[in-house]
Amino acid sequence: MQDILIKNGKVLLFENNDVVIKEMDVKISNEKITKIEKNIQQEPNDYVIDAKGKVVMPGLINTHAHIPMSIFRETTEGCKLYEWLSEKIWPIEDKLTEEDVYYASMLSYIEMISTGTTCVNDHYFISNAIRKAAEKSKVRTVLTRVLMDSDGEENLQSRISEFEELYNSKDKENSLITYTVSPHSFYTCSPRALEESRRLAKKYNLPVHVHFLESIDEIEDIKKKHGEEAIKVLKRYFYDIHTILAHGVKLNDNDINELKNMDVAIAHNPVSNLRLGCKIADTTKYLKEGINVSLGTDGQGSRK
Template sequence: MSILIQGVQHNDLTTDVFINGNVIETIGDCKEKSAETVIDGSNKAVLPTFHNAHHHAAMAYMRSYADDLELFEWLNEHIWPLEAGITEDDVYHGARLACLEMIKSGTTFFNDMYWHFHGTARAVEEMGMRAALGAVFIDMNNADRRDANIEQAKQLLNESKRYSDRIQFQLGPHALYTVSKEALIWCSEFASEHGLMIHTHLSETEKEVEDCLKLYGIRPPEYLDRLGLLGPNLTAAHCVWLNQSEMELLAERGVKALHCPTSNMKLCSGKFRFTEAQAAGIQIAIGTDGAASNNNLCMIEEIKIAALLEKHFTGDPTALPATVAWHSGTRAAAEMFGLNSGIIQEGALADLMLVNLDNERLVPGHQLIADMVYSADSCCVNTVICDGKILMQNHHVPGEEEIIAKGREFREKFRR
């Protein structure tokens, strides 16, 4: 498939963009090229799409289900009891709803951890997105559950090969307080053997740190390091309660930190110290977390909140400038997962969006990236392309009405 975008703004210039297959082939004068699909880029700008670095997509079915609660009460008394009864079909429809919301706000990739792997994978395939999907691992120090989790992960690794290369399989040990030492060691060894990424939660709350000290006499990063988990293939969500030496340890090991400012604030988990972590050398990407703790999946909003929170927290208006925040929501996660996306250049994957420059939030248009970080919302996103295929045009996703109607059924189902 080929797509020609004519007369679009790129780096303050009016140009054409030619997509051949799933790659941006040409940025420049393309009047001699013919394409199967031609898009008028007038009064629009082409930008890379967002990459959501930490997510539980199917939890879209829990949006506003349990709000204004402390994290462990939220998990133990509301989230986990409800999840005990969900089916793969529930996950599929919840993940479709999440994919729809992400596409409509310009996101084409997300890093996920959740139950019923195939439910989310089916949704990603159908919606045309990219994702790194983790087989969630929670054994609560129960040997039988651990063995079942291990067998399931082995099976899912083989079964994941049925999907397109837009889906990456990874391991998802939830956290050190829900996964046994033996299971964490197994995850580290299995991931190393098969070249897999590992997605976990780390130092999310002060209680997690205190409990780790009581149980093991050391803090969470050192505990995971002793088990062999800290390495370039580990993406660690939240990382709120890190001290300086722990930041340096994560940087030395090549661990990637996933910053979720809205979820951290809503659950009062704490404040991730972006400026200090970056200075220590940690790679950082921004994610929304799931809709149960955010409660939306708009990366435009998440990037803005990350930038403003860092300025407020440090007392420095120059902290986390727009360009750095933008990179953390676009290119950073792409690099973490080996994707040539999150950037507009020839030879890159054709994952891009067109934003409407006539939208009042982007006028007068002094600095587009600053406008996208501090001013824009999802209504500014007109067209979304992923892997060379149009997922949304004129802010409409084919089939969105049916997805929304199906999503409404969750309310009555869970009430029953």
Template sequence: MRILIKNGIVIDMVNKEPKVKDILIVGNKIEKIEHKIEENADKIINAENKVIMPGLVNCHNHCAMSIFRGHSDDLELQEWLNNAIWPVEEKLTKEEIYYASLLSCIEMIKTGTTTFHDMYFLMENVAKAVEESGIRALISRTVVTEEEPRTRLKEAEELYLKYNKKANGRILVNVSLHAPYTCDERTIKKCVELAKKYKMSIHIHLSETEKENKDIKEKYGITPTEYLKKNGVFEVKTILAHCVYLSSNDINIIKKENTGIAHNPISNLKLSSGMANIVKYKENGITVGIGTDGAGSTNTLDMFEEMKVSAYIQKVLNKKSSCINAEDILKMATTDGAKVLGLDKEIGSIEEGKKADIIIINIEKPHIKPINNIYSALVYSAVGQDVETSIVDGKIIMENREIIGIDEKMIMDKCQKISDKYFR
């Protein structure tokens, strides 16, 4: 399949200045980016006056949690987990996880995300949703401390063996430790062994709340980051979700290791966890991407909303409006996010030879015009609904806001029924 996108305003995330260009996609890759391309193609997309940019990278999600949307707002993290989420999660079936994940994939595609990073269980069903929707994902089974036999570690390994690089490479598998407060030292060490065995990265929630830091300090006498370090987690590539509360020593540890942070501003605010100082982390050379967290806490999976809120809170937290700008934020949501996931050689920017993960945005809207700065327009004004077309792995998966090959209404109805079963 050859797709030719004509005359779009290309924000490639490599060159600062936007340029009007044509882009030729052949197979799953970006073949050519030039001012004018006059070649045959199976499909020509006219992107005149529209922005062409890399698809957004959502660095932290639990996509099956869409069925919890709006069920238990206004609770703090631990109360929310213990009373609202975990008792229901125990009962979820494979089919329910599949439909809930498919709904999330649809929502993500419709708001510009082309790659997401997921942590949950019964992950074969998430993989199925990824495969069918056409989105790209790095997925993992969550591991916590449990009695022998180590079911979860075994499932994590099976997931890797069965699904890594499936769907033409759109599905990749790593492994998740839930959090320092749910994983004992033995579990962590076993998980690191597994990650090393298959060269997987480890995804973990870290220092999400002050309570977590306090509890770990009381139990082990060290910070959660030090606890991970002590147990070898940083011996493999690590993706750290949240990091709302990091000490100077934590920052020193993280900046020296092969790590990246998945910042989830809305979830952290809504669960009243706090505000991560990502400007400080970035000043220390740490790579920071943006995630939505699950729809159970954030209520949407819209990276445009996360981008806005990321910028807002940094400005007020650092009492300095210039501490971060729209271009920095867009970089976090694309190239830096790809780097956090270890996928920056393949995705995150529009460059010849990279995978064709591209979104086309209609900027001729009354909430965007006039445009004085294209990065500002994309970050502070545009919304997820402005994304018109999405291409992942060289395939059009949404065109003019219609998801290709999926009955959206049926999926929404299914998910409403699942939700009603548990919460009505």
């Protein structure tokens, strides 16, 4: 295998808990960074990349995305979250084919590669087709088959079967693709759907990835569906499972207090939240309280 030598870039380094940028070269041998120094001499086996005028940094990690939504751009203008989902997105998604999802995913992967994103945590369906695109693009991907039953209890079992088929047909040699169990949200999942999500997460020892307190309407809807607040629902089903909470815009002080003692991370999607009129999560406060916060893009339907 060829070594890689990245020359003349501005290298982003972490020093004393801070980020510094230095003009240096980077040498990679056997897929590991072996040197970060000025003027590393080129050797015969080196594949040289001239990074002049560019930043050399670790890959970005997109912790909440709906990969195939590249074909849903510009569908949100003037819509609130529920209206956008039920009137615009879900009717189109019902018509998607495997081929649509494959090419829509490839388009997203091209965008990710062009922005330096090397890992993405997905939340979608027709996931066989996404997996094909992930294998081809070689972007590290966390896959799932989203579970929900607000459109009819009878749909839950087929979604669970699709998830299990996806997981059980995984390529054990491909460490770039891993999996989560992903209920859509607490307002679109019945208690039974959440119990099943818990069962699957335990059975396969997987983390959970779920939309959580994204919009104001959700707060009451969750209470109606589950008879208790979102934070209690979270604790009831997933208290001992690592859980990625997409959004967390509407956390109150009690929620923050509970979350800081749980194995959770908030995937913060500011562009999507603002475009859908959900306001913005107070991530400064979350970080001060010791909650892990990461960045996500959400789907391209709710961002440019």
